[in-house]
Amino acid sequence: MLERDTTFILGAGASFDLGFPLGDTLRDRIIELLAVEDPNASINFSDAEMGKILQTRSVSEAGTNASPDRLEVYRRAAATIRAGLPFARSIDTFIDGLRGREHIEFLSKLAIATVILRAEAGSPLTPRHVQAANAADLRAQQLKKLLASWHVELSQILYDGHTADTLDDVFAHASFIVFNYDRCLEEFLAVSLMRRFGIDRKRAVALVGNCQVVHPYGQVGAFAPDAEGFIPFGGHEVQQLVDVAGRIRTFTETMESDVGDKIKDTVAQADTLVFLGFGWLAQNMALLQVGQRLTNARQVFATTMKMEAGEVAVVRDQIYEILRRGDYTPDYVDPAPDPPEFITDRGDCKALMANCWLRLTRR
Structure with a gap:
């Protein structure tokens, strides 16, 4: 007591x-999460959950016809994060260093949320209901x-x-x-x-x-x-x-x-x-x-x-x-x-x- x-x-x-994940592992998981299938030919995110969210958000923000252009903005933001994150001591310092850049900030926070919630799901604190x-x-x-x-x-x-x-x-x-x-x-x-x-x-x-x-x-x-x-x-x-x-x-x-x-x-x-x-x-x-x-x-x-x-x-x-x-x-x-x-x-x-x-x- x-x-x-x-x-x-x-x-x-x-x-x-x-x-x-510790800092380096969190960084690596975020970079992996924000990868695209083919940077030269596609703006589809490799992670299905991430792709669905950003496609929906792009339509909501720009409309159906302009959504591909908005999704391209998110793809470029993702590329900026993947390129710059290894040079920051933490994801927190990275986001704060680029404050005011709305798409980068949102996408970084979205990636953090996804990685951490998946870690919660995989932790020993979460009961496993398996039929085996x-x-x-x-x-x-x-x-x-x-x-x-x-x-x-x-x-x-x-x-x-x-x-x-x-x-x-x-x-x-x-x-x-x-x-x-x-x-x-x-x-x-x-x-x-x-x-x-x-x-x-x-x-x-x-x-x-x-x-x-x-x-x-x-x-x-x-x-x-x-x-x-x-x-x-x-x-x-x-x-x-x-x-x-x-x-x-x-x-x-x-x-x-x-x-x-x-x-x-x-x-x-x-x-x-x-x-x-x-x-x-x-x-x-x-x-x-x-x-x-x-x-x-x-x-x-x-x-x-x-x-x-x-x-x-x-x-x-x-x-x-x-x-x-x-x-x-x-x-x-x-x-x-x-x-x-x-x-x-x-x-x-x-x-x-x-x-x-x-x-x-x-x-």
Whole structure:
């Protein structure tokens, strides 16, 4: 059980255990998704779902007679994305760098939505309903993958010490900033609550809804069934993808919205910060910068898998600056508190959660 207000900050690496792509893989899948059958002779997209959406949208925007010309605009936008994306550190920085180019922005967001929703469908969180002689073996393999995730350690930290009578307070000291578009955190919390405490899905989803989860760049559909824009985890209809794309935000859009302030408040109020699978990209660090807020952090935990010691030192200093505890931070009105304890496990998310759970749960 958490005894102190703790904010978990999740990057792409935090979803990897559950079958979601890291930055390079996401880039490659987007490039593949936006390929055309023959760039010299056709404007038909190789991916049938993508082609159907863009053909329908082209007719809607330009009319039947002019739709081939509009579809050609999308084909050129797709070519620009495929050519330029490998030179960007992330799809988010790529989109933001070309902000104002409407077709490129829409097509990039549409591709993100498609890739992530397909990853949800293929993740071990999505039940497999198969009619096969080895169906039981397939379900066992799926459960094994699910239990291998670091999320299991998270659920133990959150739920130990609680009973079915205290579940309304299970997330009282937990909040999450999720830089990913997927909803695997919310789905895992719901599934694990159902299994751990023997409650139904409606009750579990309601409890998850009481937990503060902020997605700086939006997400591929609302998680709660009664929320606007709801899409079931692991499933979608083709016509929903355009709406999903509209729910994805760029860095600039986030900074200009009230989401940016919510992120900063969540960071500033935490006694403990836990960075999991985070990539330390400059624009993401900027979103976490608390501005003039006072901060409470006493401890910061972070995964720094495969990072050199010098790079880890840079990360530590950046975190101190975010929290207004750095060497070059403008002074507080009162004497500035000391920098928080910085604890890094050079392994992955599972290693950090397994090796640091006592320190995470102490008062």
